[in-house]
Amino acid sequence: MTFKPEIQVCPVCEARFEVPSVRSCGSHGADSDFRPHCWGYDPLEDQVQACRECGFAGYPEDFREGVTENVIRKIRKFLTPRTRDLKRPSAAFFRYEFLALIYEWEDRSSLEVADSFLRASWVARSRQNREKERLYQRESVRRFEEALEIGECGDQSQRAVISYLVGDLHRRLNRRRRAETWFHRSREELALVADSDEGLAWLSDQIKRQLESPSDVLV
């Protein structure tokens, strides 16, 4: 089965380029930081695309929505000089890094910035680039903590899940004490979730496991 590439137009410099069309994947389980395991085709690397002329990066909706003058100036100043990175075979994690920076300049929520850095770390991991993986994990965990601190996670279930994720990112960064503190915090947040929310039964087991005999794979 072949898929026709699509044409994307850069909202910053109007360059036109081909992008692979993104398909969905069947997944079986996930890593402990929620990176899905796909059967065969893995859409992660294709979901975010970047312009090799100026460095703009985004999901399809970001290409449609465009960017403000202020953000364009920052892209020109900080990303355009780095477009060489986008031509490397490992470019996919740079696309997520550029996206995270653009979201930060756009004053998007800490959750959105954190999520982009998290995905960058997932790609770096599949590319076996441990140094970049750690760099992006550090950037990601800082924003997730910030999101919890400033009340971006209004939903109690989300607070429990994000607290677990903060713990697991610290664990992956070999920050054992901080990881444990956050796993315990996640357990406390989980206790406040209404009993009716049975969808979170797995989290209690997962926290227990990461405290007792940690694994890089989700239960």
Ligand SMILES: [Zn+2]
């Ligand atoms: Zn461009």
